Amino acid sequence: MIKNCRIIKDLAQGGQKTVKLAEHPNFGLVVIKHGPIKSFTSLERIKREVELLTVLRSDFYPRQHHFSIDVKTREFEIVEEYIEGGTLREAMGTLKSTDEIFRLIYGLTEGLKIIWDKNIVHRDLKPENIIIRPDGRPCIIDLGIARFLDLEALTKTISPLGPCTPVYAAPEQLSNNKRIIDARTDFFALGIIALELYLGVHPFDPIFVGNQYSIVENILQNKFILEKDNVSCDKRMSDFIQKILQLQPYQRFRNYQMLQSYISQNVIS
Secondary structure (H helix, E strand, O other): OHHHOEEEEEEEEEOOEEEEEEEEOOOEEEEEEEEEOOOHHHHHHHHHHHHHHHHHOOOOOOOEEEEEEEOOOOEEEEEEEOOOOEEOOOOHHHOOOHHHHHHHHHHHHHHHHHHHOOOEEOOOOOHHHEEEOOOOOEEEOOOOOOEEOOOOOOOOOOOOOOOOOHHHOOHHHHOOOHHHOOHHHHHHHHHHHHHHHHHOOOOOOHHHHOOOOOHHHHHHHOOOOOOEOOEOOOHHHHHHHHHHOOOOHHHOOOOHHHHHHHHHHHOOO
């Protein structure tokens, strides 16, 4: 399949993996990912992500077109749909009001509940892994470290840190407390994203919290800001954040239905 693609440009390169934008005669613009298989664990993560995206067939996720493994060279190749738009990181300054942010979070939960209902936790929600399409709809990418709760865990229990992007991770990820990871782990990341959009800065950043700890240490100690300079947190946002950024999963919204219900009741149409 890849031989039928016309390479347009490089999109990214890191960790020996290359990502290219290409054009396919049947699928149009596609993304080609190529890289080494470093271990059984990395291969299993890749396979789980590809198999999941293949069956989802949802506009909230990129469609998978091709996956192959070269046993001799221990390399993989993936061809998936190219998502038009920019990352949420690039759109940070365009979403500021509580209503705009709540609508985005609601849209993300609409996409995430598809995998949550399959007992899968994304575990790496962050602005860089959310694409905002030209029409404003979000698309969720990079399920490479998703936790499949019904399958054997791939992270060693003795590891001090679970798979994550630390500054957007829930406390249970940072302490590798695997037994309590579930959809509410993703809720925590959504809370950080919502508050960062509202304030324009990371809410656990020690520069604004006013201490000498790191962002990760502040997450573990539940130290964050709700207001900054001339940005005062309205009650709707404050109540939402105080619930979703609780230290323990059982203290957060019990399920995504309750999370969506709160947003629906607090968005001004």
